[in-house]
Amino acid sequence: MSNCAVEVKNMTKVFSRGLKKSDYVVAVDNLSFEIGAGEVYGLIGPNGSGKSTTMKVALGLMAPTTGSVKVFGFDSGDIRARNEIGFLPENPYFYKHLTGAETLKFYGKLCGFSGGELKDRISELLELVELEGAAKRRLGGYSKGMLQRIGLAQALIQRPRLVILDEPTAGVDPLGSRQIRDLILKLKEDGITVFLCSHLLEQVQEVCDRVGIIFEGRMRREGPLAELIQINEQTSMTFAGAKPHFLAKVRDLIEAESEVTIVDEGHPKTTLERLFISLSQSEQEEEEK
Amino acid sequence: MVIASSSVTQLVRMKTFYFLLAFAAIIVVLMSLNPPTTPAGVLSTIKRISFGTMDIFAWLFAIVSTALLIPKDIEDRTLYTILSKPVRRIEYLIGKLLGVLFVIAVSLAVMYGICALALFSRESLYIAEELGAMQAGAQYSTEEVEAQIALIQQQGLRVELGIAVLASFLKAAVVASVTIFLSTFASSSLFSIIISVLIFIIGHAHTMATSFWLYQTDNNLLVELLLKCVKIFIPNYQLYSFSHGIIQGEAVAYPLVWQMTGLTGVYLVVFIFLSLLVFIDKEF
Numbered sequence: 001m002s003n004c005a006v007e008v009k010n011m012t013k014v015f016s017r018g019l020k021k022s023d024y025v026v027a028v029d030n031l032s033f034e035i036g037a038g039e040v041y042g043l044i045g046p047n048g049s050g051k052s053t054t055m056k057v058a059l060g061l062m063a064p065t066t067g068s069v070k071v072f073g074f075d076s077g078d079i080r081a082r083n084e085i086g087f088l089p090e091n092p093y094f095y096k097h098l099t100g101a102e103t104l105k106f107y108g109k110l111c112g113f114s115g116g117e118l119k120d121r122i123s124e125l126l127e128l129v130e131l132e133g134a135a136k137r138r139l140g141g142y143s144k145g146m147l148q149r150i151g152l153a154q155a156l157i158q159r160p161r162l163v164i165l166d167e168p169t170a171g172v173d174p175l176g177s178r179q180i181r182d183l184i185l186k187l188k189e190d191g192i193t194v195f196l197c198s199h200l201l202e203q204v205q206e207v208c209d210r211v212g213i214i215f216e217g218r219m220r221r222e223g224p225l226a227e228l229i230q231i232n233e234q235t236s237m238t239f240a241g242a243k244p245h246f247l248a249k250v251r252d253l254i255e256a257e258s259e260v261t262i263v264d265e266g267h268p269k270t271t272l273e274r275l276f277i278s279l280s281q282s283e284q285e286e287e288e289k
Numbered sequence: 290m291v292i293a294s295s296s297v298t299q300l301v302r303m304k305t306f307y308f309l310l311a312f313a314a315i316i317v318v319l320m321s322l323n324p325p326t327t328p329a330g331v332l333s334t335i336k337r338i339s340f341g342t343m344d345i346f347a348w349l350f351a352i353v354s355t356a357l358l359i360p361k362d363i364e365d366r367t368l369y370t371i372l373s374k375p376v377r378r379i380e381y382l383i384g385k386l387l388g389v390l391f392v393i394a395v396s397l398a399v400m401y402g403i404c405a406l407a408l409f410s411r412e413s414l415y416i417a418e419e420l421g422a423m424q425a426g427a428q429y430s431t432e433e434v435e436a437q438i439a440l441i442q443q444q445g446l447r448v449e450l451g452i453a454v455l456a457s458f459l460k461a462a463v464v465a466s467v468t469i470f471l472s473t474f475a476s477s478s479l480f481s482i483i484i485s486v487l488i489f490i491i492g493h494a495h496t497m498a499t500s501f502w503l504y505q506t507d508n509n510l511l512v513e514l515l516l517k518c519v520k521i522f523i524p525n526y527q528l529y530s531f532s533h534g535i536i537q538g539e540a541v542a543y544p545l546v547w548q549m550t551g552l553t554g555v556y557l558v559v560f561i562f563l564s565l566l567v568f569i570d571k572e573f
């Protein structure tokens with residue numbers, strides 16, 4: 001299939017633990033799914049369910065025990081597949097002795113870039129992840145959010161068509177993870193396929209087109225996000241400026257219909273996250289004044 | 290090559306070059322001593338100590354830095370990001386090796402430079418002194434004067450000393466490739482350091498060990514096999530020992546040099562190949 005970015009077919013990965021043959025873990029169990037080109041795909045599941053393992057197999061860092069993973073038609077172990085993939089591992093660490101810009105230069109050179117082209121790409125990426133100010137500092141002094149963003153920049157250095165992100169927002173504050181989310185949406189606009197996994201379900205919900213729910217290495221539910229979370233038989237309305245007598249009229253109207261019932265009524269609440277973001281934004285604005 | 294240069298920066302920023310300062314300090318101390326020996330004796334002492342230090346530096350650095358580099362990449366998970374770029378695993382391994390060798394080569398060159406400078410200045414000083422002293426009395430024939438100067442020159446700065454440096458370097462290269470091989474499957478740096486040092490020691494007793502076993506048991510198959518293993522898997526570090534002679538001012542046996550260079554190549558190829566066998570299917 002030509003419009004398929006990642007194709008996982010009956011993939012099983014078994015780890016042996018210890019020397020005994022009987023002592024093994026099935027990390028991924030006969031997993032199959034596809035990610036279409038240009039899609040944002042989210043894999044969610046509890047700790048140890050095999051998300052990172054699936055990603056590592058897709059990157060050719062591990063070989064599947066059985067089954068196969070294809071990336072843009074190439075076998076995942078193929079070096080040509082890796083030309084198309086950018087990867088951000090979970091809790092990334094880079095060489096602490098390098099500065100931000102040097103880190104990007106190093107990874108750029110690994111991908112065969114050099115000279116002015118590489119330089120332009122580096123400043124472009126530093127701007128994208130908003131780290132221009134920290135470009136000359138060593139990574140040893142970076143905060144977790146900054147590391148995550150330099151990691152993202154590093155993943156994008158060779159303009160890959162697929163980006164694999166393992167928990168891109170783990171340990172990042174809400175503002176930072178909003179930045180990362182915006183970046184993912186920007187990537188999607190540019191037609192780049194994104195394959196990510198996360199525990200933060202709200203964020204998955206905000207960015208992903210399709211979601212797979214994995215449990216003990218097996219796919220439990222999979223499909224377009226909208227379909228997965230829609231409650232078809234209910235409809236919600238939110239009013240602004242509704243006076244009590246208007247609400248009474250609405251209630252009368254509903255009571256007149258026999259098959260309609262009110263499930264929930266009250267003031268919609270802002271989420272803690274939105275509150276946090278609006279507070280820190282107003283804080284920033286005051287500082288700027 | 291990118292990996293090589295990055296390993297170089299890594300090692301440089303790990304401040305390994307302080308060792309060079311220590312080396313320079315040793316030479317300076319040696320120079321300032323006023324030993325009660327002949328001029329030739331002083332020169333020979335300077336050479337013995339400085340070349341000894343260079344040799345120790347080369348192999349020790351080869352073991353420690355190689356053993357640290359790869360496990361550190363795995364531990365820090367930098368290896369994930371490196372190998373998920375279009376980088377072949379052999380490129381990674383050879384890059385690391387070249388990085389270490391480059392640092393060793395530069396350090397050796399700098400140390401040799403310092404040492405040569407020291408030797409040269411002392412040598413010309415002694416020759417001038419000797420000439421002055423001998424000509425002042427006018428009781429020595431030209432032949433006698435020349436013989437005396439030749440004696441000093443023999444212990445002074447000579448081109449052949451470069452071959453001793455080369456021997457140290459080649460030895461370090463083999464040590465580094467052995468260590469790389471060990472660190473592809475060892476789980477800790479300490480393990481690879483210890484085993485590599487052990488191999489280093491056994492490798493120095495190569496001929497002794499082999500002949501010992503040969504005479505001990507005639508037909509024991511197991512021992513014979515063990516012996517073969519030792520012969521194949523433990524490099525003969527004695528190959529490089531002839532450089533002691535060079536340092537003492539003896540003539541260079543060129544066949545030995547060629548043999549050393551050739552065998553070094555063979556060892557390097559074998560150990561890189563073995564490392565690759567382990568590393569290519571390794572999972573992270």
Ligand SMILES: Nc1ncnc2c1ncn2[C@@H]1O[C@H](COP(=O)(O)OP(=O)(O)OP(=O)(O)O)[C@@H](O)[C@H]1O
Nearest residue numbers: 015016025027046047048049050051052053054573
């Ligand atoms: N190298 C390994 N050797 C042995 N077992 C492993 C290895 N890597 C992972 N496992 C096991 O495989 C299972 C799946 O691990 P994996 O890292 O894929 O989970 P995950 O979904 O990413 O979890 P988390 O949310 O905690 O990151 C776990 O039970 C883990 O113990």
Ligand SMILES: [Mg+2]
Nearest residue numbers: 051052090166
């Ligand atoms: Mg994980």
